Every structure is written in C-alpha cells, then in structure tokens.
Amino acid sequence: MVQTIKLVFSNFKYIILSCVLFSSMLIGLLILSEYIFLEPYVVGHIPSGTELEFSLILIISVLSALVIPMNIFRINILKGSKQKISGGIFGSIIGAAAGACSCGPVGFAVISTFGSIGVTATTFLTNYEFPIRIIAIVILVITYFTTVNSLKTECKINS
Secondary structure (H helix, E strand, C coil), X not given: CHHHHHHHCXXXXXXXXXHHHHHHHHXXXXXXXXXXXXXXXXXXXXXXXXXXXXXHHHHHHHHHHHHHHHHHHHHHHHCCCCCCCCCHHHHHHHHHHHHCCCCCCHHHHHHHHHCHHHHHHHHHHHHCHHHHHHHXXXXXXXXXXXXXXXXXXXXXXXX
C-alpha cells in the first residue's frame, strides 16, 4: 500500500490536487455543519459533545483527498489501455457527497424550494447525520482498498 501511495504522490500535481481537495472539502463541510461561521467575521467553534462529528468530517476530508487523486492517476494510466475502468471515482464521489449531509443553513433553502418533501429530506438528513457519515467513511475506505488493489495489478507494483 505504501508503495502505491508513493507512486501516485511522486507526481507534484497529485499532491497539489490532494491539498486542494482536502482544504475545500474540510472548509465546505465545516461551514455546512456550522463549525465555521462567516458572519459578522470568520469564527470557528466546536461545541462540547460534537467532537466526534467534527472528527468524522476530518476523516471524510482526508480519505477523499487520498482516494480521488489515486483514481485520477489510475484513469490516466488506463487511458491508452483497453481495460475497463471501474467506478472508483464514482464511489469516492458518493462517499464524499454522503459526508456533506448536515443541512444547517442549507436546510432552509431546501425546505422553501421543495416544500413538504424538503422538510422530510432535511429531517431525515439531520436525524441520521452520524450513520450517513459512517457509511460515507466505509464507502471511501472500500474505494481506497479497491483502488490500491487495482493499481498494484495494473502497474505491477511488488508488495
């Protein structure tokens, strides 16, 4: 696994991509989950009892920043090949999107746009925020291991 990560991140553009993905996902999810406030000035606050949710957001951001560049590397490797590219990017996008389930200020826009269906969706996402984030982490971990496995066989990396 370490050799696969070294292979992917030996190229500087994948390191930059990973850093951009991590910072944008982390800041975006923290704003959506109301850990960072932008008005009247930028303030960060982690209320007591929500440390676990904060750490889940951090884990989702780290895993997404690891998995997505690896899948892009894999697609670039297989571009000229006739082998089938599996849904590695698809899995990482689903996992990352599932992590963005808390609907603090966004919930009001959903409610006003979709009416009672929006209320139901917002209530569901608020009530099941924790399990959805756990499922997102599981999806990202599975995507990570399948991508590493795929890169080992396609690039013939010795363990």
